[in-house]
Amino acid sequence: MTLVVAEGLLIPFIGTTLGAMCVMFMKKQLNEGVQRALLGFAGGVMVAASVWSLILPAIEQSENMGKFAFIPAVVGFCIGMLFLLLLDTITPHMHLNSTQEGPKAPLKKTTMLVLAVVLHNIPEGMAVGVVFASLISGKSNITVSSALVLALGIAIQNFPEGAIISMPLASQGVKKSKAFLHGVISGIVEPIAGLITILLASVIVPVLPYLLSFAAGAMIYVVVEELVPEMSEGKHSNTGVLMFMFGFALMMALDVALG
Numbered sequence: 001m002t003l004v005v006a007e008g009l010l011i012p013f014i015g016t017t018l019g020a021m022c023v024m025f026m027k028k029q030l031n032e033g034v035q036r037a038l039l040g041f042a043g044g045v046m047v048a049a050s051v052w053s054l055i056l057p058a059i060e061q062s063e064n065m066g067k068f069a070f071i072p073a074v075v076g077f078c079i080g081m082l083f084l085l086l087l088d089t090i091t092p093h094m095h096l097n098s099t100q101e102g103p104k105a106p107l108k109k110t111t112m113l114v115l116a117v118v119l120h121n122i123p124e125g126m127a128v129g130v131v132f133a134s135l136i137s138g139k140s141n142i143t144v145s146s147a148l149v150l151a152l153g154i155a156i157q158n159f160p161e162g163a164i165i166s167m168p169l170a171s172q173g174v175k176k177s178k179a180f181l182h183g184v185i186s187g188i189v190e191p192i193a194g195l196i197t198i199l200l201a202s203v204i205v206p207v208l209p210y211l212l213s214f215a216a217g218a219m220i221y222v223v224v225e226e227l228v229p230e231m232s233e234g235k236h237s238n239t240g241v242l243m244f245m246f247g248f249a250l251m252m253a254l255d256v257a258l259g
Helices: 002-025 032-060 063-068 070-090 105-137 144-171 176-199 201-231 238-258
Strands: none
Touching: 002 105, 002 144, 002 176, 032 070, 032 105, 032 144, 032 201, 032 238, 063 070, 070 105, 070 201, 105 144, 105 176, 105 201, 144 176, 144 238, 176 201, 201 238
């Protein structure tokens, strides 16, 4: 079980690292159409993962509440979205395609880009940690397969996310090695957040339904606030919509087939 948990915690981080590694093969600026496609795909994966790997298990774990089994899912989901909204409000915020003027713009843009993704990766790491904590406790319907599917789904989502960090930075003149490092750093918070969540399992297990839906709310917030607006900008935004469909269908199929 220890090996399975270690693999589950590291899989999302590996996805981010592999995505960031794409910068090494980059010859020119990242095409806007490709970026929209990556964002759409990531959004679809995150929405499907939120529903099938987080919200539905949260409702199943609250079946003893009868007709009110939806309450933990609703409460956790709303708190998760409000938590990300609070973070976006109290910290400097920047969308992925934003631009800044002035001599310190490259540094500010680099810092804010990484900060935004790091903030978003924390609840994703919590999502993996919560699922594996639930698996270890044996008090839920979550299986090893479904836990690994969630980790794989987040890794799939993290691949384009890693590329979205490193490749635009390189196109702004940042060295490829440094751009790659920024992408890696943005993902390292996930296994750390997941491990901390598992270590606090004795405290967390009683409120697992709330935490599962909390992570779902945080992930949906990222999709609505960051990914959808970015993938819809400019001409030919249909590319992002089609990739959203593909990402959602792929994640749903993985979760249902392997869960």
